Amino acid sequence: MFKRVMELWKGKEYIKAVMGYFRQMLDADQEMFTIVCRELLHNQDQPHLRDTMYSIDKKVNSWEKDIRKRVIEHLSFNPGDDVSMSLVLMSVVKDAERVGDYAKNLYEVTRMLNKPIERESIPALFPLEDRIQELFRLTKAAFLDSDLNKAQQCWKIEKVFNDECDEIIEHLAKSSRPANEAVCYTLIARYFKRITSHLTNIATSVILPVSELDYFDERLSGERPAEG
Numbered sequence: 001m002f003k004r005v006m007e008l009w010k011g012k013e014y015i016k017a018v019m020g021y022f023r024q025m026l027d028a029d030q031e032m033f034t035i036v037c038r039e040l041l042h043n044q045d046q047p048h049l050r051d052t053m054y055s056i057d058k059k060v061n062s063w064e065k066d067i068r069k070r071v072i073e074h075l076s077f078n079p080g081d082d083v084s085m086s087l088v089l090m091s092v093v094k095d096a097e098r099v100g101d102y103a104k105n106l107y108e109v110t111r112m113l114n115k116p117i118e119r120e121s122i123p124a125l126f127p128l129e130d131r132i133q134e135l136f137r138l139t140k141a142a143f144l145d146s147d148l149n150k151a152q153q154c155w156k157i158e159k160v161f162n163d164e165c166d167e168i169i170e171h172l173a174k175s176s177r178p179a180n181e182a183v184c185y186t187l188i189a190r191y192f193k194r195i196t197s198h199l200t201n202i203a204t205s206v207i208l209p210v211s212e213l214d215y216f217d218e219r220l221s222g223e224r225p226a227e228g
Contacts, residue, residue, distance in 0.1 A: 014070065014074050017070065018067050018070055018071070018089060019144060021063045021066055021067050022063070022067060022089075022092070022093065022096065022143075022144070023140065023144055024059075024063055025060050025063045025064065025067075025093065025096040025097070025100075026096055026099075026136065026139065026140055026144075026202075028056050028057075028059055028060050028063075028100065029060065029099040029100050029103065029136070030133070030136045031056060032053055032056050032057065032060075032100055032103035032104070033099075033103045033106070033132065033133075033136070033195065034133070035049065035052060035053065036049070036053065036103055036106045036107045036110065037106070037129050039110050040106055040107075040109060040110050040117065040188070041117060041125070041126060041129060043116040043117070049107060049110070050107065053103065053104055053107045054104070056100070057100045057101070057103075057104055060096070060097060060100040061097060061100075063093075064093045064094070064096065064097045067089065067093045068090060068093060071086050071089050071090055074086065088205050091201075091205065092143065092201070092202045092205050095198040095199070095201045095202050096198070096202065098194070098198045099195050099198045099199060102191045102194050102195045102198070103195070105187070105191050106188065106191050109184050109187050109188055109191075112180070112183075112184055112187075113180065113184050114178075114180045114181075117185075121181070122168070122185050124164070124167075124168050124171075125168060125185065125188060125189065125192075128161070128164070128165070128189075128192050129192075131157065131161060132192060132195060132196060132199075134157075135154060135157055135158075135161075135196060135199050135200070136199065138150045138153050138154050138157070138203065139154055139199045139200070139202050139203040142154055142202075142203035142206055143202050143203060143206060146206055147206075148206060148207055150203065151203045151204055151206050151207050152207070154199065154200045154203035154204065155200065155203070155204055155207075157196075157200075158196055158197065158200040161192075161193070161196045162196070162197070165189045165190070165192060165193040165196075166193075168185070168186075168189045169186050169189050169190065172185055172186045172189075173186070
């Protein structure tokens with residue numbers, strides 16, 4: 001149903017503007033994630049990192065407010081238009097805003113670490129960055145292009161990713177690492193997991209009914225998502 005509605009709406013200036021702002025939100029989220037990982041995982045000095053992160057996040061918040069305002073105004077003047085699509089937009093913009101917040105949380109970890117992270121100290125953490133970058137790409141294609149196959153890919157990636165993050169956290173909890181390392185590494189794994197979940201919420205909104213948005217994880221026990 002999402003794909004059919006998007007095809008009907010594509011010619012409307014309203015949806016063009018909203019989807020344009022939403023693409024900018026996702027691009028900005030990815031930029032924040034990329035920048036913070038350069039310092040957090042790769043020890044690349046990022047001048048004025050805090051100012052950069054908060055400046056981008058301010059734009060993300062502004063786009064979220066603008067999208068919500070446009071959706072509300074649209075429904076006020078066009079109460080007969082597809083309400084389900086409007087509810088989807090209201091939901092996914094919150095997910096996109098939360099991705100930016102978790103990127104800021106990762107920045108906060110860079111300030112808490114006593115020493116730079118060495119790859120050999122926690123090798124399982126490093127491949128997760130590239131997979132989140134791939135998930136950003138798939139999420140944009142899934143939602144902005146109504147690509148159901150890409151949405152399904154996100155769905156599968158999220159389940160495996162969550163399990164791996166949980167294994168890392170469990171390993172850290174049982175380790176004898178210094179408290180600073182154990183806490184900071186656990187936070188990174190946790191924030192990576194949350195970013196992945198919010199991106200997958202966005203992607204799977206094209207294949208889940210509105211009533212089940214944000215609850216796809218409860219259906220990951222083998223049941224495939226329903227289209228429509």
